[in-house]
Amino acid sequence: MTTELSTESRLWALYEPLHAVSYFAPAGRAAFEEAGLRGFWRGYFAGRSAPLGPVNAAPVVAAFYSFAPQMVERALPELWTRITPEAALTARLDGARRALAPAVEGLEGIEEAAALLREAASAAEIYGRVLAAANAALPWPGDTLGIVWQAATILREHRGDGHLAALLMEGLDGCEAMVWRVALNNGRGRKMAQPARGWTDEEWDAARDRLHQRGYLDGEGTATPKAHQAYRTLEETTDQLAARPWQALGRERTERLAALLTPVTDRINAELAPFYPNWIKLPMPARDAS
Template identity: 40%
Template sequence: MAIHLARQIWTTLEPLHDVVYFGTGVKEAGVAIGLRGYWQTYFAFRAAPLGAVTPATVLATFAGFHPEMVRKALPEAWSRATPEQCLQVRLDLSTTLLRDNGAGDAECARAVELLAPVQATADLTGRPLAAANAALPLPADPVGALWQLSSTLREHRGDGHVAALVTHGLTGRQALIMQVAAGKAAESVMRQARGLSEREWSDAFDELRARGAVEGEPANPALTGSGAALLERVEASTDEAAWNGALAVLSADAVTELTTSLAPLVKRLLDTVVPPLNPTGMVRQ
């Protein structure tokens, strides 16, 4: 089966964006401006385009995190560092990490040339994280500009994915289990990364099992036939929303050029920065 063009672009842009989560020095960069530890840095950096938002906003937009995990980070983070500080530090750090992993000005500038019109014409309806990122000024540095565009389009896809989950009657927690059951992440990584107890994970598993979507055990779930079909519909909706809502302005040749030119950088990031077991759904090929 042919891979949707939107998914091809996602597998290229997601690792670029992910340096802000998995790169060396992320926690230290947050601590340097007053933030407390990795998770406070994560929530503050990712939420910063929205402003000094409440935990409720983050829970609604990020999807799947335990409320107490978010409340441990926010709003305290905003008393330690402003959103503006977080935006500058995350951009500087991500630009450095990409350049340290071989990102060159020429290929990044060309990728920016291809992606800037996508952001400029993207439909941001119902996509708060994408809209907030798109409103940020594009850096003059081509590596930084590519990171920012990658982040906007990554969040655009993510916002659409959350909408697809809601449309298909899945909660954020249930979606995590579906990804594990599909072999795209490990239970040990996904559950801990979202702050869920074994009991909370098990309860969400039981909800899906009652729906006929999964079987097996909570720590090692498997999709049923109907569960696989459900996940396929969610992913297809996500791809279509990402394509029709933004990426369709790219020609097939432009998609090929973008993915091909950035392939060496993406491979380096997957080999050295993005962990093999991660909660983003990024699977090494």
């Protein structure tokens, strides 16, 4: 059965790619390399955790959730001997500007979209949302593309922090969440998801056994009806926790923002397709809820 996406999910699908250019677009990755961070994961961990300051691995393990602790520990705090958080913040914003520029070229209404995004992001509550709060505390850039990226980043971390709260309510740890997502995808994607999050075979298989014991997976590792129902509940909770920015903006202006962002996001998605292993599974215009 096909259902319409919620407002929160539709807007997520539009602003998430605006944020993702920092890590997945060639221009974004090049900015980190120019700052002295070679390799994708150095740029990712430095750029995404920089708003927290020169932290060690522990708070990043907590905030990033689905990454194996040992993978985070290989990056932090050693990264801060290569770059300061301030320099990482500069690199990620510079890279985002470079990546977004061709995506908005020739399009009208980008200044309006920036203003609407900023207003929505400014309405995002920060209580219990560590990454959203850290990004919201940063000064706003003085240019349109910078505002677009900063607002999209606050909104995506706001939704992401709420999603982690929903996972906690469901009682899923980081590895279990990844195993569960693979099972919901009919077992496809483990070869990408497991190494991308740093889990060992032993950790992955142990998480699968725990999910089987709880009734989320059958004996073959296939997602059960309980797992599918839990996914629907979790997505509904995530949407509810992400609702306030769009309530503050109002329906008419939210829809106006969606119309303005759609051509930008389409261009970004076309560019990122070869580089973007989108394990977060951005929704399409409609999804199968069966």
